[in-house]
Amino acid sequence: MTEQVKITLPDGSQRDVARGTTPAEIAAAIGPGLAKAALAAKVDGELYDIMRPLEADAQLALVTAKDEKDALELVRHDFAHILAEAVQALFPGTQITFGPATDDGFYYDVAAPASRGPFTEEDLPAIEAKMREIIAADKPLRREVWSREALIERWASQGESFKAEWAAELPGDEDLTVYWSGNDWLDMCRGPHLASTGKLDPQAFKLTRVSGAYWRGDQKNAMLSRIYGTGWLNKKQLDAHLLRLEEAAKRDHRRLGQEMDLFHLQQEAHGSVFWHPNGYVIYRALEDYMRRAVNGAGSKEVKTPQVMDARQWEQSGHWGKYRENMFVIPDETPNIEDDGPMVSNDAQWMALKPMNCPAHILIFKQGIKSYRDLPLRLVENGCCHRNEPHGALHGLMRVRQFTQDDGHIFCREDQIVDEVQDFCKLADRVYKDFGFTYSIKLALRPEKRFGTEEMWDLAETELRDAVVRAGLATEEYGWEELPGEGAFYAPKLEWHLTDAIGRTWQVGTIQSDRVLPERLDANYVGEDGEKHRPVMLHRAIFGSYERFIGILIEHFAGKLPVWLAPTQAVVATIVSDADDYAKEVVAKLAAAGIRAETDLRNEKINYKVREHSLAKVPNLLVVGRREAEEGTVALRRLGSDEHQKVMTVDGVIAQLVAEATPPDLR
Incomplete structure (x- = not known):
């Protein structure tokens, strides 16, 4: 008698088939339409050839083009x-x-x-x-x-x-x-x-x-x-x-960065960014925005050293797991004895920090911390260096020197889910301020990791529970779990932004970490008077300023929201008789907090319009004799179908002030 195996289909129905039956044969038995559409199968959750024989009882799902x-x-x-x-x-x-x-x-x-x-x-x-x-x-x-x-x-x-x-x-x-x-x-x-x-x-x-x-x-x-x-x-x-x-080629941030005079990169500092005045305006506007966001969330800003002793990185585990990506230098600081010769110390290895977390633990460890001090939320716009391979560098998207909007929350076990849930709400508000939709992924324990299985079980459950409580573990938010993709010390939630042309970018994260507090001996005094380990939540929203700016440039195709635009308005003259009036208008704009410039060049107005459009200036205020006499301007909006709109100076100022106000301050 032919040996039978039991196949369970997604609807719960079961079929007894001969051992060696293929998924293709089962599809054909269900119906000719499915037989034609079936491309492969999932057998006990794993992709499987449609023609491969089934050798044992199994859960079977047939894969079609709908399973994209x-x-x-x-x-x-x-x-x-x-x-x-x-x-x-x-x-x-x-x-x-x-x-x-x-x-x-x-x-x-x-x-x-x-x-x-x-x-x-x-x-x-x-x-x-x-x-x-x-x-x-x-x-x-x-x-x-x-x-x-x-x-x-x-x-x-x-x-x-x-x-x-x-x-x-x-x-x-x-x-x-x-x-x-x-x-x-x-x-x-x-x-x-x-x-x-x-x-x-x-x-x-x-x-x-x-x-x-x-x-x-x-x-x-x-x-x-x-x-x-x-x-x-x-x-x-x-x-x-x-x-x-x-x-995407039209939106390439490297090309737009040159056209808008935002930044450049060159061999003398390969992998690091030279920010031009226009680009640094964007950088500072984002920095100010993020400071307001995290200060409102009860965080305290710190600043930590760029170079730290290798022993610290060895203790944290980064030296063994991450050294090939670190810039290391020998510490040969000379001693000067009166007027005598300089004598070198024995070399000690130092490293430019690739991340901020060990330094934040050192701040936490200064003084005795009580359970009443927690949660302690430390944030830093921290400059980091990573020795990325030469071929992996890509404009602002992947660099060797970058600044993270980094933060670490030291908290008790009973505070973790609430803190992660609050961070989810903060990240949601930030991304919506920039007009992004996003999905959330949970990256689970990798094969090579520190910590016990119990630690990882707790950390993964806490992150999952927080997203559920925040109402984000849904199909709408693209909730997905990613086996094996966590960091070596902690699982992490990842925020994947979707840009204007459908590309996704992984930016924000939060990680629930019990490993580094253990390795670096961080503790607090509990209500029972005994020492306890805090849990350390690593979190960032932008990820890095460099990459986030690159994403923004491409998302908006250079046409940044007015509050981020390096130059928010240009007052351009048609005739030289209007030069003095143009200067008066710019002075009023500047007094209202608008970043404005004049264009008094002896060029045709159509030439000026084209040039400022290429530079992605959002507002061009055109003035001639009539405007000077009437106290008006002709407003041209970047990307607008309207040719121009004549307005009073006060009316334009009121409109631009509203648009130039960051979304969190409106």
Whole structure:
């Protein structure tokens, strides 16, 4: 008698099927529509090939294009494999390495054959055409399990030295899985994959660029060609994505930063920002806004040193977990003995701080703290340095020197949920002031971590409970839990902002940490007279000023709200006879707190309008003889369909003052 297994479907119904039945067969038994739509399955919560036999009782959910997240991961994985197959078909002798899916597409690292140089973007059209041939062939994608030795032997015999090396070094001693494309091409892969190449839409992908990448990310290893592509479920999604990329290029904060004269970066301080006067106005406006926000929430501002002894970082755990990202220096401070020679001390390692938390614990430890002193909320606009890889640096979005709107709340166990809930409300208010919608994620314990399981259980539960109480753990707020993505010392809530063109940016966080107070011996005297460990909540809303400004520039396409605009108004003359009047108007604007300038140049007004529009000045006040005689201005608004509006000076001032007032002060 054939052995049966019990399959439980999402609606709770159960089916007894023969052991070895595939999810595809179950889909067909349910109905032809589902059989056609099913791309893969989830078996006990894990993605699974639609054609892979079921060997035991299981919870089964069929994945269709409606399950967009899972479906996109599948098709992008398949596009990556088809890319590798196409490259090897076109350029015999090419070695393949890795090809993962990414957030919006896929890439594959390949080693070009010795007979030619690295791949370039000129190769992409031919590779795309070959990929479409493979898709049109509707080749079945078939999973097999090989012994490690047999697979290494195959790779070595075919000259695939990178694959042979990786197969030999994969952890464990279990067999390895491969996937065949038809009967003539295979790759080592855990899967899952679609049933065949024909399940992909041949018009739903595009190869985008080629770059260099070191084998296994190590610059000591061979340089490979990394071929990038973007892949989607259908052409409509692809077209929408390409339109977003085009719009994103227009909004690029690096280009707008130059046009608006906000900042620049250069090799002499690679990874650090030179803020120009216009850019620093934005920076200071945000700093002032954040100070008001956190002061209103009962926080106390502090300032801590840039350089601290390595022993402090070793004790905190950062030295062991984070040292490769830290700038370290030997402490060789000389001693001066009267008029004698300078004598160096024995070198002690120091480090520029990559984060502010250990320094805030040192402040907490000054003096005896009582349970009555808690919660103690310390905040700092803290300048930090991280030794990011050269290739990872990207304008304001990823730098080596940055300033965090950082804070740490030292609290008792019974205060944690209330404090996190209050922070959720504060973050909600801030993001709405800037016009952002957001989603919230809970990043759970990573594989490598400090602390006991009990600590992590408590911390994760507290964060989850706080979001539930705040009413944010809902589908509306994109609530999701992310296994393994917490920091080494604490789980964290993450706020992901959605910008004007649908991109998401992870900015704010709050972490519930029992590890660092333990490692750095922080304590307070409880109501019972005994010493207790505080819990330390790490929190930030902007994340860093540099990155948040970059996000704002791109979100608003440079057309910042008036309260953030470096120059809020320009008074431009049509004729030189109006110069004195323009100066009077600017003086009145300045007296009302408006950042205003004159443009008295002997240029045509249309030229001035174009130039100030490019600089994203929100208000242009045009004056000529008539305006000077009547005490009026002709107001032109950036991005407005209205040509211009004639107003009295007092009327314009009242309007601009309202717009220039930060949202939290209105």
